[in-house]
Amino acid sequence: MTLTNSGSSNAVANLNVVLPSGFSASGFNAACGATLSSSSNQVTLTNATVPASGKCVFTFNINIPPVNQLPASNTITIASSNAANSGALAGVAVPSISILGRTPGLYSDTWFPSGVNGVAVLDMFVTPMNDPGPNSNVFWSNQMGGLGGYTGLQSTEIVAGAEGVGKQFLFSLWGATNAQAGTPASAGIGGGSFCTVSGTATDGSAGVQCRYHYDWQAGHTYRFRVTPNASLGGGWFKTNVTDVTGGNVGDSFDIGSIFVGGTATLVPTTYVSQWVEYFDWNSKRTDCTSVPYTSVQFSIQAQSASGSPVNLGAANVYANSSCPSSFATTGFNTSTKTSTEIGAPQASAQGLVKANGSCLTAQQGETAGNPVGSNNAILASCPTSASVHASGGSKFAPQLWVMASDSTIQIENSYCLTAWNGSNNATAGSAGSNVVMLTCAAGSSNQQWTVAPGSAGSAGSQLVLTSSGQCLTPNGSSLTLAACSAANSVWAVPGKSFSY
Known part of the structure; x- marks a missing residue:
């Protein structure tokens, strides 16, 4: 001040x-x-x-x-304060406060050797080891320090009008001024390439962004190959994505070509930062426990203008300090020159909680209700692969849950499954208690759940309110707490990778 x-x-x-x-x-x-x-x-x-x-x-x-x-x-x-002898306050300028969420960020930084200022081929490999969920908002990014931009793939299923539906691949260069679309939709590989030239591109920065909708598969390795696009002249750079799982060549498409100006015929190089971004950090309601499990492997290769491989050293792997160290695991294998980055290792993927063929649902969506406590948790029809693909993952946010490391069960924006007895919260968790959505509160006993084996002979698990030992129990489409028995040994919860 x-x-x-x-x-x-x-x-x-x-x-x-x-x-x-x-x-x-x-x-x-x-x-x-x-x-x-x-x-x-x-x-x-x-x-x-x-x-x-x-x-x-x-x-x-x-x-x-x-x-x-x-x-x-x-x-x-x-x-x-109008205290005696105070001078007059002529004017005040107060900055606005923007509150951001807290999420882990995981990084694998590779620096190019001194004297290597450009390469003919820059290959960046990304293997998402799990699917964190269709509305999980995870970005596996390759940020290129020399070229000034990034390319990567995202986890969320989106609907983008003429650009198509599904998961998204990106290629963005800051300060760029022109673009040419890559592989068209008519090729039959995903949704086809679309590019935007803007003073404020979709990531908020001036430049060019090219996008491509393609449904990547967990466990597959995708090679992002950045090269000069000689057919368009100097200063043009192209990103091609190829599925190279197991050393084979699968689907291949060009996200697009981007012009950065100048006459460069090599990809400028300083460093590449391959990193995991939970882009829900943009919401002030996102906390470390909100994010789903994700695991990815990264590696880099490059070729000089003569076609010889560039000798790259070990990557520097680390996590940011936004969350405690337990929310991130990083490592580098010196033999394979591959880094492994795991976010929220003790959490589940963001997925479906099922009972009797229906899915746990926040009835009113992402809210504590008005009045507070009126947003009931219920059972409703489950989303399908077809419905999510058609409408996008965000439409089903009230049905996508993280089994968090703090024993809460929560949907996006820190709304937790909560035992509730209205104003008499002291008895919340007793038999007959309602189950609603409330903002997650660290250590709140009526938000702590344990997944327990079901009764003998039962196919499902039990969801037990830890403080009372009562079980989450279906009663038609509504839910209540009751003594644990075969009747409530019906639950299936998300694992480490999303599934329907």
Whole structure:
């Protein structure tokens, strides 16, 4: 926080900084003889002497509450406390607060040797070892430092009008100015290539993005080959994707060609960062426990202009610090020069929870209900491969669940399956309790579930509220808690890879 005095004499400042509800402040660093203190959601600045035509800078940390305590508004206000001898507050400029979610990010960075500034062929291999789910919003990306962009594939099934439906492959270069589409839909391999040239491309950056819908398969290896497109001239670069699983050559398509300007006839190289992005970090309601399990293998090869292989060293593999270390596992095999990146290793994929041929569903979608507690968990018809492919994964978000590492069962945006007895929450979890959707709250006993083996002779498992030992029990399409028995040994929960 900076106070500026435009006057010709010293001025005394006394201010109140009002934070959003639930926020707090710490780590005060005062200046100009002032005192900084906090109470509730307010910071108080007392007796700062701001020199004539000068300024004073104060720093402190704003602490954001957990998801279940986030307020509807993130506005900060600053006002004079009207203390005696205070100077007049002429104006205030307060930045807006953008709250982002917390997700693990996993990286495998490979640097090119000194003196290798360009290559004729850049091959980046991606093997998604599991399917995290049709609305899981995972991006396995190859970011190219020299070329200034990325290419990769995403997990989510989307519907994009004329561009087709299904999972998406991307090729984007920042600052690029032209593009030519790659393999057309008429080739019969996926949805065909579509490119956008924009001052604000779909990733929010100026440049060009080419997209291609193709339903990749878990366990298959996809080679992203970036080369100059000599047929279009210097400065043009093409990305081809080929299924090379088991050393064989399968489906192959060009995502597109992009013009970056200039006359380069080699792919510029500095480094390649192959990484796992959970792009639900864009939602402030996403937390580390919200994201599904994903596992991927990465590797890189390159050829010089003469066709000889470029000797690349070991990749630097690591995870970001947004989440505790238990939410990410990284490793590099020096023999195969392959990195393995696992996000949310203790969670499930985002998938279906089934009982008696129906699927667990948040009746009103991603909400705690109005009033709170009115969004019941029910059983409803399950989505199918055909319905998801036709409508996209996001339509079925209320039926796609993560069995999280903290023993919660949750849908997107941190809404948890919760035992509920209305205002008498002390008895939540007893026999006859309702089951609803509420915002996940760390350690809440009425949101902690255990998957237990079913009764002898039963085909399914039991979902047990850990605190009470009562089981989630179907009653037609509705759900309740009851003593565990064969009648509620009917559940099938998501594993490490999505399935219908």
